[in-house]
Amino acid sequence: MSGPDIGQAEIDAVVEVLRSGVLSLGPSVRAFESAFAESVGAEHAVAVSSGTAGLHLALMAAGIDRGCAVVTTPFSFVASANVILHVDAVPLFVDVDAETGNIDLDAAREIVGGGDARLPAKGFPDAPIPVKALLPVHVFGIPLDAAKLAAAAAETVVIEDACEALGASSRGRHVGTIGRAGVFAFYPNKQMTTGEGGMIVTDDAAVAETCRSLRNQGRDAMDAWLVHSRLGFNYRMTEMSAALGVVQFGRIRELLDKRARVAVWYRARLGQMEGVSVLGAEVPDSERSWFVFVVRFDAEVDRDQVVRDLAEKDIPSRPYFNPIHLQPYMRERFGYQEGDFPNAEALGRSSLALPFSSVMEKDQVDEVVSRLEEALSTQGPGKR
Numbered sequence: 292m293s294g295p296d297i298g299q300a301e302i303d304a305v306v307e308v309l310r311s312g313v314l315s316l317g318p319s320v321r322a323f324e325s326a327f328a329e330s331v332g333a334e335h336a337v338a339v340s341s342g343t344a345g346l347h348l349a350l351m352a353a354g355i356d357r358g359c360a361v362v363t364t365p366f367s368f369v370a371s372a373n374v375i376l377h378v379d380a381v382p383l384f385v386d387v388d389a390e391t392g393n394i395d396l397d398a399a400r401e402i403v404g405g406g407d408a409r410l411p412a413k414g415f416p417d418a419p420i421p422v423k424a425l426l427p428v429h430v431f432g433i434p435l436d437a438a439k440l441a442a443a444a445a446e447t448v449v450i451e452d453a454c455e456a457l458g459a460s461s462r463g464r465h466v467g468t469i470g471r472a473g474v475f476a477f478y479p480n481k482q483m484t485t486g487e488g489g490m491i492v493t494d495d496a497a498v499a500e501t502c503r504s505l506r507n508q509g510r511d512a513m514d515a516w517l518v519h520s521r522l523g524f525n526y527r528m529t530e531m532s533a534a535l536g537v538v539q540f541g542r543i544r545e546l547l548d549k550r551a552r553v554a555v556w557y558r559a560r561l562g563q564m565e566g567v568s569v570l571g572a573e574v575p576d577s578e579r580s581w582f583v584f585v586v587r588f589d590a591e592v593d594r595d596q597v598v599r600d601l602a603e604k605d606i607p608s609r610p611y612f613n614p615i616h617l618q619p620y621m622r623e624r625f626g627y628q629e630g631d632f633p634n635a636e637a638l639g640r641s642s643l644a645l646p647f648s649s650v651m652e653k654d655q656v657d658e659v660v661s662r663l664e665e666a667l668s669t670q671g672p673g674k675r
């Protein structure tokens with residue numbers, strides 16, 4: 292489905308760390324953090340062990356905890372809703388825009404702006420709970436509108452999940468820098484990788500300090516060795532990961548351009564095909580970053596049959612996403628059912644991620660599209 296883009300410079304950097312003997316709490320994490328903060332335009336950057344860890348700490352540092360609700364999207368990777376449960380808060384889903392797959396920010400703002408004690412639909416506690424934050428996701432690297440996000444951030448705590456969107460911007464602002472904090476992720480299928488890893492960015496010095504403490508077992512910068520000011524975690528990034536991150540981030544423009552080039556190859560061929568469209572292809576006044584290549588099929592196409600037909604020809608593909616509210620543990624806990632968030636569900640039924648990475652060659656793209664064409668010719672609009 293994807294593959295990291297690792298060169299000799301990355302290998303050398305990791306080997307150098309191994310030779311140095313300093314494998315954690317060393318200079319590479321600091322170097323990665325300062326390069327990252329400067330490049331995206333944030334005052335502070337805090338490296339952590341994963342994107343999920345980053346979102347968890349960002350929520351905690353912003354004071355989101357037990358007994359409050361956080362507005363978020365059902366059309367995302369599960370981590371963005373799980374972290375809300377990890378701080379004992381309740382995810383309050385708002386349906387997405389059918390064209391981009393991103394949360395409908397107008398609907399979301401109506402809820403966060405509607406006072407602090409809304410009673411959510413079903414399966415929630417009986418008593419009204421305060422809505423204290425918005426956790427939007429720039430899904431698939433398609434940026435949410437910076438002006439609307441900034442307006443929301445003036446009304447409530449906004450923690451941006453930018454884990455799929457490194458390199459994306461809206462109205463000249465890099466995603467992740469508009470809310471109280473933003474979080475990026477570096478799992479191997481992301482735009483750049485550290486193996487596992489994440490980065491919190493913020494302009495708020497107190498949020499950054501709290502995140503630094505929480506990632507390191509609750510130690511404050513001033514704490515003596517083995518003195519812990521608060522209950523924390525081990526969410527540190529290793530020096531090997533950070534050294535890899537420094538090199539990958541140094542080539543981020545190249546990595547993003549290579550991904551965009553693969554997307555151009557795909558779109559050139561898919562543009563002429565019936566029954567298929569590319570999700571969120573044009574968003575005005577913004578720059579998209581290509582995380583995955585997701586197509587949407589017309590209603591008469593049997594998406595799951597396409598998946599099977601492609602698999603038979605050794606082409607992997609993944610339904611992206613199965614909406615979060617329909618995951619078994621979410622249904623069980625909150626009583627969600629089909630029909631609750633129609634746009635997210637329609638996208639979940641009709642969309643498919645095709646193989647995609649910066650190391651993909653044009654003939655590989657051609658191969659995937661040809662096999663997709665064959666699969667579609669046996670059904671739906673192509674069948675004639």
Ligand SMILES: *Cc1c(COP(=O)(O)O)cnc(C)c1O
Nearest residue numbers: 341342343368370454455476478
């Ligand atoms: C990748 C991703 C994360 C974080 O994932 P980790 O594997 O924990 O780094 C969070 N949210 C979204 C939307 C993601 O795609």
